[in-house]
Amino acid sequence: MARAATTSDAFNAVAEPRRREILSFLAGREHAVGEIVLSLGLEQPSVSKHLRVLLEVGLVEVRRDGRRMLYRVNPEAIRPLHEWTRTFERLWKHQLLQVKERAEGKRSV
Amino acid sequence: MARAATTSDAFNAVAEPRRREILSFLAGREHAVGEIVLSLGLEQPSVSKHLRVLLEVGLVEVRRDGRRMLYRVNPEAIRPLHEWTRTFERLWKHQLLQVKERAEGKRSV
């Protein structure tokens, strides 16, 4: 079996750095494809293809404005990633605490 | 160009569902490879290969215990993912607020 499709879920979709850049760029407000092209310096077809992937997994939404297509982030689709990583939060906080205690010459737990 | 290597960064490494399962399983405490195999019901070589990827991107660490290899999560490596997703937090909170206000019959912003 090959690797899972980039369109299989949000985790696979955001594995690609350019798609993360696009999402970050869209975090401010909705933007047309051409604006993304100028902003990130990618080829237009490349941007369109990345947007397609993001659209398929629900990470972005679109609306037409004349000849332009305005894309915006759908933040709800990012939440599952946030929630999953959050399950490890207590671990790194604990780790940081240990480092701190060690630095202060105390006994670690 | 093909897709980036799974070992290129944590984002690519956790795109694979089984690797996320392994990390979650290791979140409690360190475990031997055989325990992961039993727990997740995967083939041993498969688990070893996933662990190699996780190890290369720093998501797990190992120590030997006799013939067993005990793997544990390195939570620090998950933080960047958490931080990146967190930059969208205000967006979904805002979105939820709008939904709530609409449900209460108020004007949306």
Next chain:
DNA sequence: TTGACATATTCCTATATGGGAATGTAATGT
């Protein structure tokens, strides 16, 4: 040393890319 146990690696293959180039399609202005 030999055998058993625990894990890692190698070989194989079908599959899904991401970028570049070229082309298709939709909407607007005249």
Next chain:
DNA sequence: ACATTACATTCCCATATAGGAATATGTCAA
């Protein structure tokens, strides 16, 4: 109708899988 603008899609290809099977490596026990 036609040219132009703005995107989307298709074709091609080098590359990196993930799983299965087989094998190699490392450690302990007798």
